Amino acid sequence: MAAAVLALLSDSPAVVYAAVTLWGLGWGGAPTLLQTAAGDAGGESADAAQAILVTLWNVAMAGGGIVGGILFDLAGSRSFPWTVLLLLIPALAVLVAARSHGFPARLTARTS
Template sequence: MNAGAPRTARAAAVTAVGDAGGESADAAQAMLVTLWNAAMAAGGLVGGLLLDTFGSTSFPWTVLLLLLPVTAVVLYARGAGFPARRVSWSR
């Protein structure tokens, strides 16, 4: 497993949010970091509840269930976050 993958994904997300945010890029990046941290906390909480309630066999089914809407969002939003060419924002 590549230990650098989460850092690379986070860097790509920050870049995409910064590009899409335009002049409000700082606020958009702050919101991204806050949501990232909240998602980590929620994942730990939900994972613990799933493990305690249904056991470890519930994890693959939960991931599959979550993968469907995430894939739809990625396909819908990929043009906004990663445009074909970089836009230069001048202040």
């Protein structure tokens, strides 16, 4: 939602501040959730799964900086939210496909 607001309504500073705040609130818990999902999906190999996650996270941050710099040089900062919206498509597909492994529904026992 924040990327769409930034893509469509970035002329107003107040809207940009609100979108960036929304982005930060939405993104803030992602590392913890991803660590939990990797541990749950890894089962007995949870340590290896989390090590792979940390490695891929760092590669993604470095790659994002490189691609972002190239994108900024070629198309300017207004291209960032549109690029994020395009990248969300495969990310959402992975999220839906991995839902049952990383975040399985848990049945809780009721206590009286």
